[in-house]
Amino acid sequence: QKEVEQDPGPLSVPEGAIVSLNCTYSNSAFQYFMWYRQYSRKGPELLMYTYSSGNKEDGRFTAQVDKSSKYISLFIRDSQPSDSATYLCAMSQGAQKLVFGQGTRLTINP
Amino acid sequence: GAVVSQHPSWVICKSGTSVKIECRSLDFQATTMFWYRQFPKQSLMLMATSNEGSKATYEQGVEKDKFLINHASLTLSTLTVTSAHPEDSSFYICSAKTGYNEQFFGPGTRLTVL
Numbered sequence: 001q002k003e004v005e006q007d008p009g010p011l012s013v014p015e016g017a018i019v020s021l022n023c024t025y026s027n028s029a030f031q032y033f034m035w036y037r038q039y040s041r042k043g044p045e046l047l048m049y050t051y052s053s054g055n056k057e058d059g060r061f062t063a064q065v066d067k068s069s070k071y072i073s074l075f076i077r078d079s080q081p082s083d084s085a086t087y088l089c090a091m092s093q094g095a096q097k098l099v100f101g102q103g104t105r106l107t108i109n110p
Numbered sequence: 111g112a113v114v115s116q117h118p119s120w121v122i123c124k125s126g127t128s129v130k131i132e133c134r135s136l137d138f139q140a141t142t143m144f145w146y147r148q149f150p151k152q153s154l155m156l157m158a159t160s161n162e163g164s165k166a167t168y169e170q171g172v173e174k175d176k177f178l179i180n181h182a183s184l185t186l187s188t189l190t191v192t193s194a195h196p197e198d199s200s201f202y203i204c205s206a207k208t209g210y211n212e213q214f215f216g217p218g219t220r221l222t223v224l
Contacts, residue, residue: 042218046212094211095208097156100153101153102195
């Protein structure tokens with residue numbers, strides 16, 4: 001079993017839809033949770049950064065962390081074609097290295 | 111967010127030659143930088159952790175004599191692929207960690223070995 005599980009998709013939704021991306025993990029010591037967006041042939045871009053449990057909102061993006069269930073989510077509201085990318089969840093234990101999910105390929109159709 | 115640059119963005123070299131890739135944190139100091147490798151449609155694979163002023167820590171299975179890492183300053187880490195072979199062709203990405211434990215990635219370097 002992988003330490004971090006993420007559905008690789010692909011996921012295809014119409015423009016304007018609400019997108020829900022999820023990851024589960026097995027290591028209860030993870031404290032820092034991140035979501036990255038990666039366009040083809042580019043480096044990952046940090047979208048959301050959360051410490052411990054709770055919600056965080058930034059514009060159209062909302063990140064949720066439920067440590068009791070070992071489950072994190074990223075919601076994208078009013079999705080746009082420019083949101084089409086691969087989304088990677090990542091987490092770490094203190095200052096340790098990041099552990100990544102497999103990435104979910106998302107396509108927003110105009 | 112913080113900015114990390116990589117140079118070059120794309121390099122083609124002949125088999126047997128060495129290639130150096132630079133990673134710079136432009137607006138913050140990074141005591142720790144990371145080097146990743148990514149194959150098409152796959153997630154990032156951590157190769158090594160680079161700490162300023164000390165030896166890099168390599169992940170299991172990564173040849174430290176082949177992938178030389180130097181972190182000479184708080185804003186610069188370099189990865190040298192020595193005696194490159196076609197199987198080393200890949201997308202190499204660095205990241206730098208801030209004092210708040212956030213990790214920002216560079217744009218990546220595409221290496222093609224002929």
